Amino acid sequence: xxxxxxxxxxxxxxxxxxxxxxxxxxxxxxxxxxxxxxxxxxxxxxxxxxxxxxxxxxxxxxxxxxxxxxxxxxxxxxxxxxxxxxxxxxxxxxxxxxxxxxxxxxxxxxxxxxxxxxxxxxxxxxxxxxxxxxxxxxxxxxxxxxxxxxxx
Numbered sequence: 001x002x003x004x005x006x007x008x009x010x011x012x013x014x015x016x017x018x019x020x021x022x023x024x025x026x027x028x029x030x031x032x033x034x035x036x037x038x039x040x041x042x043x044x045x046x047x048x049x050x051x052x053x054x055x056x057x058x059x060x061x062x063x064x065x066x067x068x069x070x071x072x073x074x075x076x077x078x079x080x081x082x083x084x085x086x087x088x089x090x091x092x093x094x095x096x097x098x099x100x101x102x103x104x105x106x107x108x109x110x111x112x113x114x115x116x117x118x119x120x121x122x123x124x125x126x127x128x129x130x131x132x133x134x135x136x137x138x139x140x141x142x143x144x145x146x147x148x149x150x151x152x
Contacts, residue, residue: 035094035096036052036053036054036075036096036098037052037053038050038051038052038053038098039051039052043121046123046124046125046126047121047122047123047124048106048121048122048123048124049119049120049121049122050071050073050100050118050119050120050122051117051118051119052073052098052117052118052120053116053117054075054113054116054117054118055091055116056077056091056093056116057075057077057113057118058078058113059113060078061075061076061077061078062074062075062113062118063075063076064108064111064120066102066107066108069101069102069103069104069106070099070100070101070102071099071100071102071108071120071122072097072098072099072100073097073098073099073100073118073120074095074096074097074098075095075096075097076095077094077095102122103124105124105125105126105127105130106122106123106124107122107123107124107125108120108121108122109121109122109123
């Protein structure tokens with residue numbers, strides 16, 4: 001009974017196949033893991049930053065991978081001393097993998113680990129060919145005119 005048909009919404013769109021896939025994945029009801037906690041902030045018109053709490057992980061234990069429109073941040077803790085006798089073990093040192101779906105033209109520009117927080121900087125770079133351009137309308141008596149290549 002939880003089946004929704006979104007096909008009428010996509011009749012007037014072109015090239016938004018990925019959007020329909022994201023909606024389908026969102027409707028599945030799969031609960032995202034809560035570890036490690038993170039923030040996403042907008043730092044400029046076309047720039048963003050992900051801040052993730054990864055206390056206890058070293059730079060060598062973290063791995064960032066961008067595959068097409070998915071950013072994968074994984075942490076694998078190195079083997080610790082198994083002979084340690086803990087009275088209480090409350091610091092989470094478990095492995096994790098967090099996936100972020102990125103919009104088109106979003107690129108990772110850098111990452112740094114500072115005070116237990118992993119900062120990942122992202123920027124949106126739209127190619128010149130994808131920016132809006134002005135298309136003049138020609139009169140039938142004057143003939144066709146060339147499309148201007150300047151961005152609007």
